[in-house]
Amino acid sequence: MRLNQTEDSKPAAIIDRSLTLELVRVTERAAIASAGWRGKGDEKAADRAAVEAMRDELHRIPIAGRIVIGEGERDEAPMLFIGEDVGAGEGPAVDIAVDPLEGTTLCAKNQPDSICVLAMAERGGLLNAPDVYMQKIAIGSGYAQGTVDLDLSARENIQSLARAKGVPVSEITACMLDRPRHANLLEELRSTGCAIKLISDGDIAGIIHAVNTEDTGIDIYIGSGGAPEGVLAAAALRCIGGQMQGRLMLDTEEKRQRAQRMGIADPNRKYRTDELASGDVLFAATGVTDGSLLNGVRFRRNSVRTATVVMRSWSQTVRWITAEHHR
Numbered sequence: 001m002r003l004n005q006t007e008d009s010k011p012a013a014i015i016d017r018s019l020t021l022e023l024v025r026v027t028e029r030a031a032i033a034s035a036g037w038r039g040k041g042d043e044k045a046a047d048r049a050a051v052e053a054m055r056d057e058l059h060r061i062p063i064a065g066r067i068v069i070g071e072g073e074r075d076e077a078p079m080l081f082i083g084e085d086v087g088a089g090e091g092p093a094v095d096i097a098v099d100p101l102e103g104t105t106l107c108a109k110n111q112p113d114s115i116c117v118l119a120m121a122e123r124g125g126l127l128n129a130p131d132v133y134m135q136k137i138a139i140g141s142g143y144a145q146g147t148v149d150l151d152l153s154a155r156e157n158i159q160s161l162a163r164a165k166g167v168p169v170s171e172i173t174a175c176m177l178d179r180p181r182h183a184n185l186l187e188e189l190r191s192t193g194c195a196i197k198l199i200s201d202g203d204i205a206g207i208i209h210a211v212n213t214e215d216t217g218i219d220i221y222i223g224s225g226g227a228p229e230g231v232l233a234a235a236a237l238r239c240i241g242g243q244m245q246g247r248l249m250l251d252t253e254e255k256r257q258r259a260q261r262m263g264i265a266d267p268n269r270k271y272r273t274d275e276l277a278s279g280d281v282l283f284a285a286t287g288v289t290d291g292s293l294l295n296g297v298r299f300r301r302n303s304v305r306t307a308t309v310v311m312r313s314w315s316q317t318v319r320w321i322t323a324e325h326h327r
Helices: 019-035 043-058 104-108 154-165 180-192 203-211 227-240 253-261
Strands: 064-069 093-102 115-122 133-139 173-177 195-199 220-226 243-248 281-287 303-312 317-326
Touching: 019 043, 019 093, 019 115, 019 281, 019 303, 019 317, 043 093, 043 104, 043 115, 064 227, 093 104, 093 203, 093 227, 115 203, 115 227, 133 203, 133 227, 154 180, 154 220, 173 180, 173 203, 180 195, 180 220, 195 203, 203 220, 203 227, 220 227, 227 243, 227 281, 227 303, 227 317
Parallel strands: 064 093, 173 195, 173 220
Antiparallel strands: 093 115, 115 281, 133 220, 133 243, 281 303, 303 317
């Protein structure tokens, strides 16, 4: 049912709420398919299983979907490539962002926090970001705009956040990817006296943790990671609140030209959450391996159990779904 807009109400929902459970089925199926490859050391096979399952299930949904964040450009990926049409072809025109298996290495090694992720927004609602690195910073809701900023140093951001929280810097915990490129950033953060949580992969979950401070103890996410994952994280934040900024790292002419072909006019632009993901947004993620965000897939004698979080920006609802799939 489409909701009507009145003068004093929020904008009408573009995406029918019934599609929420449809998205859950997509990420569940991808998670079950890739979970069969946990701990087997084959990242490509795990990713391929997730991609094939996700694409097959997407084609069952009553949408006219278009992939804007996917497995790569058409000549790089046979399925779920950028620009591919998905869905049954009937229903709302929507943009789709997917990470069929975030943390392929985590899945291959059966380590925590591998998840299957998908976001859906009204057409034009998701930034068509190239597969490059993105500078990112994110905090929870309830802070003044500008409390943290990509143009500030890491030290300035930590100190500003501590002042906003009314706590000493030593009580701030920052989350970041454990990467060699972050060596200087890590040294600067440690010099402030704040605590640091290093994660091996999965910065979508890391950013979500940074805005769920009461549950996770993480106050801020900082550092660089994939731009596609940045858009997916922004979709989640549109549903649960929080602040995020992202800036594409277009450090070569080839990357700048590729971004320009995808509609990026300003290579130095600093994007807010609502510029990365706007309008009516849905987000779903299903755990593949056990993690701090979601439990992984459980294979039982006669059934399979999955754990999924699904969010909707229009209603600001978050649902945690444990499903039993009978074999």
